[in-house]
Amino acid sequence: MxxxxxxxxxxxxxxxxxxxxxxxxxxxxxxxxxxxxxxxxxxxxxxxxxxxxxxxxxxxxxxxxxxxxxxxxxxxxxxxxxxxxxxxxxxxxxxxxxxxxxxxxxxxxxxLGNHFPYEQWKGKNLVFAGGGIGMAPMRSLLNFCLDNRSDYGDIIVIYGARTPGDLCYKYEFDEWRQKANLYLTVDQADNDWKDHVGHVPGYLKELAPSAENAIAITCGPPIMIKYILPEFANLGFSDEQIYTTLEMKMKCGIGKCGRCNIGSKLVCVDGPVFSNAQLKELPPEF
Ligand SMILES: Cc1cc2nc3c(=O)[nH]c(=O)nc-3n(C[C@H](O)[C@H](O)[C@H](O)COP(=O)(O)OP(=O)(O)OC[C@H]3O[C@@H](n4cnc5c(N)ncnc54)[C@H](O)[C@@H]3O)c2cc1C
Ligand code: FES
Structure with missing residues (x-):
């Protein structure tokens, strides 16, 4: 089917x-x-x-x-x-x-809503960069791509949180490590922490994944997204290569009430997934 x-x-x-x-x-x-x-x-x-x-x-x-x-x-x-x-x-x-x-x-x-255009990404490398609960929408896409592993090139996951205790989905890290390159980072380490310390945008800059034949997917707190987008741009990712999801407040969820509009777009039907190129065409209300 x-x-x-x-x-x-x-x-x-x-x-x-x-x-x-x-x-x-x-x-x-x-x-x-x-x-x-x-x-x-x-x-x-x-x-x-x-x-x-x-x-x-x-x-x-x-x-x-x-x-x-x-x-x-x-x-x-x-x-x-x-x-x-x-x-x-x-x-x-x-x-x-x-x-x-x-x-x-x-x-x-x-x-409800649209979805990541993963069909168009077959054969490409994927770079996921997320923070905290922002990993929730990316986890769906990540596990989908890992379950269809041969459809994609390299998969890099950069996931950060304030402390090790703030990282979600720890029980899946082994699987992610086996099928992708997982890079974890926290703002404040504890004595057991063996991975990176620092914010996600800085770690992205340090790891410097290639933009060639790649798609970037980023979700997380607005402050993280604000700093991560320029880092992807510095690495050569165009606005068309960068995707994120928006979390505008919603009511009906099906395009009827107008609660979630940004300019002419309704996040519940036109989104929540947008490329950075699409976001740049919207008024800066989010
Ligand atoms: C498309 C979409 C996907 C989302 N996915 C998740 C998810 O996977 N996990 C998750 O925990 N949350 C997610 N959210 C946010 C979640 O919908 C809100 O946190 C939730 O509706 C709050 O309900 P409440 O009754 O507990 O809080 P309320 O009592 O309604 O509000 C408590 C506080 O949270 C704020 N708040 C409420 N809704 C939002 C929102 N959408 N964005 C920012 N602040 C809000 C309010 O302004 C208030 O300060 C998503 C939102 C959208 C629109
Ligand atoms: S939530 Fe009603 S139009 Fe989007």
């Missing part, structure tokens, strides 16, 4: 995009002191078996009686039967999620 056909069949499974689909929390992973990853399994058998999505897409999760919040799909569609989302505790819905336990039910509206 072609990728386009797979996406179409996923969308047709969801008849009403406003209606959350019931899903059971099957697994909760404590990533850091303020972030947990939730694995959810759709209650509907057809959805559970046939639901699919693309790396970079997002979901809107309902905690019944509390509200909804937007999270990227951090799992990869190559690993079937569940969806995952990583949640940093910041407010009412994220706190309610952190208080949930395995076996409880949430509502999920998905898949």
């Amino acid at each position: 072609s990728e386009a056909t797979q996406t179409a069949s996923a969308s047709t499974l969801i008849r009403n995009p406003y209606e959350p689909q019931l899903a059971t929390i099957a697994k909760i992973i404590d990533e850091t002191w303020d972030t947990k990853t939730f694995r959810a399994v759709f209650n509907d058998e057809d959805l559970r078996e046939n639901f699919t999505y693309e790396p970079g897409q997002f979901q809107i999760v309902s905690v019944f009686g509390v509200g909804e919040a937007t999270f990227c799909l951090t799992s990869t569609p190559t690993r079937k039967g569940y969806v995952e989302f990583s949640v940093k505790r910041v407010g009412s819905v994220t706190t309610a999620l952190h208080e949930m336990y395995e076996g409880q039910i949430v509502g999920i509206r998905a898949p």
Whole structure:
């Protein structure tokens, strides 16, 4: 089945995009002191078996009686039967999620938004540079590419956080090391830390991956993105070679309410994935 056909069949499974689909929390992973990853399994058998999505897409999760919040799909569609989302505790819905336990039910509206154009990147080298919870959307793409390893050239992953305890997905680092070049960095090391110390943009400059036949993908706190984009540019990456995802506040998630607009674009349907060339055409509202 072609990728386009797979996406179409996923969308047709969801008849009403406003209606959350019931899903059971099957697994909760404590990533850091303020972030947990939730694995959810759709209650509907057809959805559970046939639901699919693309790396970079997002979901809107309902905690019944509390509200909804937007999270990227951090799992990869190559690993079937569940969806995952990583949640940093910041407010009412994220706190309610952190208080949930395995076996409880949430509502999920998905898949929403566009996706990383990985089909166009076959044969290219990929450079991932991310920080903190910004690894969540990149993890979906990274694991997708690792599951289709022969489609891509070198894969470099530069991942940083404030401290070693702030790094997410540590349980996947061995797999990432086996199939890609993983470079970890923290702002403040502890006694056990053996990797790099410093910010992601500085480490990127030091590692200096080649821009030739390469694509850069970067997600993380806005301050990190601000400093990382010039570093990629200095390395010779054009705006068309650099991709990121935006996290504008959303409501409907399907292009109807106008809550997430930047100029003429709606982040929930035109994004959340944008190339730097596309971002430069938008008003600087993000
Ligand atoms: C496309 C997209 C993907 C996202 N992916 C993730 C993800 O993978 N993991 C994750 O933890 N979060 C993600 N977010 C952010 C997440 O949606 C918000 O943190 C969440 O909605 C907060 O809900 P709340 O009810 O707990 O907080 P609220 O009580 O609504 O707000 C608490 C605080 O968080 C701020 N806040 C709320 N939403 C956002 C937002 N979208 N951006 C910045 N600040 C916000 C509020 O201004 C307030 O200061 C994503 C957002 C978008 C739009
Ligand atoms: S969230 Fe409603 S239009 Fe984007």
